[in-house]
Structure formats: C-alpha cells, structure tokens
Amino acid sequence: MKISFDKISRLWLGQDDFRVRELNCGANFKAVCLDTMCDDAKVSAFVLQPLAYVENAQSLDEIERKLAAGTGVRKPPNFFAAVEDFTNGYTLIFDGEDNCISVDTRTVIGRSIAEPPTSMVMRGPREGFVEDVKVNVTLLRKRLKTPNFKIINLAVGKYTNTAIAVCYIEGIADKRVVDDAVQRIQNVKTDGVLDSSYLARYLDGNKTFLFRRIGSTEKPDIAVGKMLEGRLAIIVDGSPMVLTLPYLFVEDMQSPGDYYENSTMTTLSRFLRFVSVIASVLLPALYVCLQVYNYQIIPLRFLITVLNASEAIPFSPLTEMLLVLIVFDILREANLRMPSAVGISLSLVGAIVLGDAAVQAGLLGAPAVMIGALSGIGLFTMPDNTLILSLLRLAVTFVGGVMGLLGVIISSLAILVYLASMQDFKTPFLAPFSPDIPEDRQDALAQIPVPQMTQRPKSIPNENKSRRG
Numbered sequence: 100m101k102i103s104f105d106k107i108s109r110l111w112l113g114q115d116d117f118r119v120r121e122l123n124c125g126a127n128f129k130a131v132c133l134d135t136m137c138d139d140a141k142v143s144a145f146v147l148q149p150l151a152y153v154e155n156a157q158s159l160d161e162i163e164r165k166l167a168a169g170t171g172v173r174k175p176p177n178f179f180a181a182v183e184d185f186t187n188g189y190t191l192i193f194d195g196e197d198n199c200i201s202v203d204t205r206t207v208i209g210r211s212i213a214e215p216p217t218s219m220v221m222r223g224p225r226e227g228f229v230e231d232v233k234v235n236v237t238l239l240r241k242r243l244k245t246p247n248f249k250i251i252n253l254a255v256g257k258y259t260n261t262a263i264a265v266c267y268i269e270g271i272a273d274k275r276v277v278d279d280a281v282q283r284i285q286n287v288k289t290d291g292v293l294d295s296s297y298l299a300r301y302l303d304g305n306k307t308f309l310f311r312r313i314g315s316t317e318k319p320d321i322a323v324g325k326m327l328e329g330r331l332a333i334i335v336d337g338s339p340m341v342l343t344l345p346y347l348f349v350e351d352m353q354s355p356g357d358y359y360e361n362s363t364m365t366t367l368s369r370f371l372r373f374v375s376v377i378a379s380v381l382l383p384a385l386y387v388c389l390q391v392y393n394y395q396i397i398p399l400r401f402l403i404t405v406l407n408a409s410e411a412i413p414f415s416p417l418t419e420m421l422l423v424l425i426v427f428d429i430l431r432e433a434n435l436r437m438p439s440a441v442g443i444s445l446s447l448v449g450a451i452v453l454g455d456a457a458v459q460a461g462l463l464g465a466p467a468v469m470i471g472a473l474s475g476i477g478l479f480t481m482p483d484n485t486l487i488l489s490l491l492r493l494a495v496t497f498v499g500g501v502m503g504l505l506g507v508i509i510s511s512l513a514i515l516v517y518l519a520s521m522q523d524f525k526t527p528f529l530a531p532f533s534p535d536i537p538e539d540r541q542d543a544l545a546q547i548p549v550p551q552m553t554q555r556p557k558s559i560p561n562e563n564k565s566r567r568g
Contacts, residue, residue, distance in 0.1 A: 102175060102177065102178050102181045102193075102197055102198065102199050103193070103197045104129055104131070104193040104199075106178065107131060107181070107182070107185065107191065107193075108131070110182075111131075111133070116133050116134040116135040116136075117131070117133060117134075118131065118132050118133070118134050118137075119131050120147070122150055122192070123150075123151075123154075124150045124153035124154060124155075124156045124162065124165075127193075127194060127195030128156065128162065128192065128193070128194055128195075129192070129193050130146055130147075130190055130191065130192050130193075131185070131190070131191050131193070132185075132188075132189075132190040132191070132204065133185065133186070133188065136186070136187065136188035136205065136206060137188050137189075137190060137204045137205065137206060138188075138204055138205065138206040138207070141203075141204040141205075141206075142190055142204045145166060145190075145202050145203070145204055146166065146190050146192070146202055146204065149165050149166050150162065150165060150166075153165050158194070159174075159192070159194050159198050159199070159200050162192060162194075162200065163200050166200075166202060171189075171201075171202065171203025172200060172201070172202050172203070173200065173201055174198075174199070174200050174201075175199065175200075175201055181199055181201065183254055183260055184201040185201070186260055187205060187260070187262065188203075188204060188205030188206060189201040189202060189203055189204060189205065190202045190204045207231065210229055210230070211229070212226050212227065212229055212234070212238070213225075213226075213227060214226070214227055215227030215228070215317035215318060215339065217317055217482070218316065218317050218318050218321070218355045220354075220355050220356035220359065221356055221359075221360075222356060222359040222360065223320065223355065223356055223358075223359040224318070224319070224320045226238060226318070226319055226320075227317045227318060227319075227339065228316075228317050228318070228319060228322075228334075228339045228340070228341055229339055230336075230337050230338060230339055231336070232262050232263075232264055232334050232335070232336035232337075235264075235319075235334045235339075235341060236250060236264055236266065236334060238319040239266055239319055239322060239323060239326075239332065241319075242319060242320065242323045243268065243323060243326070245268070247268050247269040247270050247271075248266070248268055248269075249266070249267055249268070249269045250264050250265070250266050251264070251265040251266075251277075251281055252264055253265065253281070253284050253285065255284060255287045255289070255292045255298065256289060256290065256291040256292045257288075257289070257290050257291070258290050258291050259290070259291035259292055259293065261291065261292040261293075261335060261336050261337065262335075262336040263284060263292075263298070263333065263334065263335055263336070264333070264334040265277070265280060265281055265284070265331060265332075265333050266326065266331065266332040266333070266334065267326060267330075267331045267332070268326050268327065268329075270562060270563055271326070271327065271328075271329050271555070271561050271562060271563050272326070272329050272330070272331060272561060272562070273329060273525070273560035273561055273562060274562070275525070275560070276329075276331065276344075276345065276524050276525065276560050277331060279524060280302065280331055280333070280344065280524070283301060283302050283304070284298070284301070284302070284333075286301075287301045289301075292335060293337060294335065294337065294338045294340070295315065295333070295334075295335040295338040295340045295341065295342050296315075296338075296340070297335075298333065298335055298342065299311070299313040299315070299342055302333075302342070302344065303523065304523045304524070309487050309490075309491075309517070310348065310484065310487060310518065310521070310528070311346070311483070311484070312344075312346055312521065312523050312528065313342050313343075313344050313346055314330075314342065314343040314344065314346040314350055315340045315341065315342055315343065315483075316340070316341055316343060316355075317339055317340060317341070318355050320355075321355050322341050322343060324358065325343045326343075327555075327566075328555050328556055328559050328561065329555060329556070329559045329560060329561025329562075330343050330344060330345060330559060331343065331344055344523075344524055345523065345524040345525070345526035345559055345560070346523075346526075346528075347526065347528065347529075347530055347558065347559075348518060348528050348529055349529075349530075349531070349532075349543045349544070351481050351483060351484055352369050352372050352373055352376075352481070352543075352544060353369065354368065354372075357369070357546065358549060362546045362547060362548045362549070365546045366544070366545045366546050369544050369545070369546070370544060370545075371480070372480040372481065373544055375476075375477035375480040376477060376478070376480060376481050376488065378473070378474070378477055379473075379474045379475070379476075379477030379478045379480075379488060379492060380474075380488055380491055380492045380495060381495065381507065381511065382470055382473065382474050382477075383420050383423075383424060383470055383471065383474050383492060383495075383496045384492075384495045384496040384498070384499030384500070384506075384507045384510075385499065385504075385507060386416075386420060386466070386467070386470045387416045387417050387420050387496060387499050387500045388499040388500065388502075388503045388504050388506065388507055389504070390416045391415075391416050391417070391500065391503070392503035392504065393503060393504050404466075412462070412463065412464050413462070414462075414463075415500075416467075416500070417496070417497070417500030417501075419463060419464060419467050420467055420470070420471070420496055420500070421493065421496060421497065421500075422463070423463060423467050423468055423470075423471035424471055424474070424475075424489075424492060424493055424496065425493075426471075427471050427472070427475045428489055431475070431485075474492060478492075491514065494510065495507060495510045495511070495514075498510045518533075519533045524560070525560045526558060526559060526560065527558065530556075530558030531543055531556070531557075531558050536556075536557050536558050538554060538556075538557055539556045539557055539558050542556070552566060553565065553566055553567060554566060
C-alpha cells in the first residue's frame, strides 16, 4: 500500500489534535503530526527550524540530510509502518510522490525511576521499571554493554498498537525459544494490549488456569540476571512489569535480594518460604481431618485443649475452618482495594476485633482462628501466587474434611502431578526436581556462593553453558 498524505489526512482529518504544516522548502512538502503525542519543542527543533532556511529542495533525501539534529529519522517501508510511527508520536514529512520520512518527536510522559513497591530490598539496586518502553530498554542496556544484547521491536493490538520489545542476549539465549516467543506475539489478534499481563495470557502455550507460566519482574537487575541464564525479557509499553521466559516454579521461592546476601542466609530464607507455603496450604486441612477422622494421632493434651475450645461451637470442624478461611480472604481482598490509611484500620478491625468477637461469642474456636491466621500469613511468602494458593487451600481443606487424611494425601499428589506435567518453551515447570537435574540445584532451594556458579542452568534452553565465556 502506497504511503501518501491523502490517506493519512483522510484517517485523521477533523480530529482536534491533527496538525498539518506546509513546509517552505519546496513544492508539495508537508509535515503532519498528532499534537497530543508529539513534543512541541522537538517538532520545532528537529523539523521546523532545520528546514526554515532550506529553499527549493528537490527530494526527501535532501530534506533528510537537513534533519541532522533529529536522532530518529527514517523511511517507513510501507503504509502500516508509517501509521505506526505517526500514532506513536513521530512527525511525517511527505513529498508529492507518495513518499515520506518520519522524525522522532515523541513526548515523554510518565513517572520517574524509583524503587518498585512490590520488590523492595535491603541491599542491591533500587531502580525499577516504569511505564515507558524506551526507558525500560535503556535500564537493560545500561547493564548489558555488549553488542550481543538484541532487541526485536513488535506492535500488538488493532486499536492500541502497543509497542513491545523482545530482549535477549545473542549467543546465550536459544534462538528457537526466541523465534517461538516472537511467533506467539505476532499471532496475537486482539483489540488492544493495555498491560504485560494481557500478553502473558497469549504467551502461555499450555493456557494454564492455576499457576502462572510466564515470569514477571519490576527490577532491571533481576531481568538481566535471568537473561544471563538464557531467558528472554519482554517489555510492554505502558506496563512496569517486564515478562521473563522460560519460567520455573522454583523462581517463586526466590527473592530479589537473595543474590546480595550471604548464601547460607539465603538458603535458610528459601527453606522458610517453602515450609511456609506448604504449611499454609495443608495446615487447615490437617487440622480438620485430624480433628474429625484421625484424632488418635493428636497428642492427648493438645486434643483435650482443642476439644475444650471447640465443644460449644455450633458448626462442624469443616464448616468452621472454611468459614474462617473465607472471612480472611474477604478481609485480604478488601484491604487490597482500600486506600492505604483506611486499609490499616480495616486490617486491625477485621483481624483483631472481629476475630476476638467471634471467639468470645462462641461462633468460632480460638484454634481455628489461629490456624487460619497462620495459614494466611504464610501465603504472603509467595505473593505472586497468593490467590492461587488460597484457592488450593480451600479445595484441599474441603477434600480433607470429607475424606480425611487420605483425601489430603490424594489431593496433594494430584497437585504435584499437575505441576510435573507442565512444560513450555522446552522447559519443565518443576525443574530441577522433576526431572532431576543435580547441577541446577545449586540455585534452587539451596544456594551455593555466587563465585561457584560457573555453569548456566541446564533446565533453561541456552547456547552457552559456561558463565565464564
């Protein structure tokens, strides 16, 4: 399709922010831009001022040579590329022969770089990604000063035309994984992509409905660390969350500050997170099934305490525990959606006043409230999967209340089999434990000192296994 001024003007003529400027540098030269997407100072400095004293220009090539002040000057290869540039804030300069050049005059609107609220660390860099794709690519480029750092620019969304940058390190990332990810992005057919979470749904080849298969991070140092292992970083314009793939379940047990602390303390922290998550999912179910079916396993003194605390409760142990878990989930959801000042008050009222009142009124037992509270706290050691783990906790509790300890074991095995069966981008989800890859366990739950990590993970497809070149 030819690139012409008439086609562009027919699409945008009549819109308040559409601007057309006749250039006094030769016949039939016109400049068009969207006022809301362009920076007036850049349009003046990079387009109007350089051409103010040009007379009788004969071609766009001559015009292009005069625009030396503009760093982003290019010729769109087709009409669709010209429209993409135009809607992203470029100024288009047309001649009378269906040709044009685009000059980068994009305005920069967004918040400044700051520490991300979801990934605060005691040590390490405090920079975080922002909502501008160019700034985010710069944050990666600042840490990867090598020509092997490659970027593939794409656009997705019929109406949003969202800019997407697929970043990887050539010579480390597996080219087949790169091609697969790019192909999946190009196959996205949707009206718009407003955030990276939209794109993550399309990149998930297994279309899993529970655990996520695409990683995300707000910290450039974490994204670069994953890229150095052979992963891809996918930046979506308008989102501070950068996607990373392939993704392993064990990454949920890792924290952004792990690599800036002593490896012994990091190992201890990871095991605490692992135990907390397992206990959060299984503890309510074990409390119910042991109290109803397998009470002979409970030590006698503890059993007497539990019976004395729950003998006047009008609900069955299963109903009581489900009620406690649901109430805590409601409080968590309300707290997330309230202003911060009100949210603190809501937490205090809900967790302390409401819980104590329910116990005093004899509606709930103190042991059930304590078990529910411990389980809820443990879920936040894996914050990205809080909702999924909460759903599994309710399901396992219900099965345990119906089938007893056998039901808890069967449901746990079903979850484990489900996780072990997941694989995407040539990467098993439970690696390095299923399948067993001993070399990769150096940075799984346990962590060895960073200087001893001389090999890249075998569970992640990559072209260079040595971290030392």
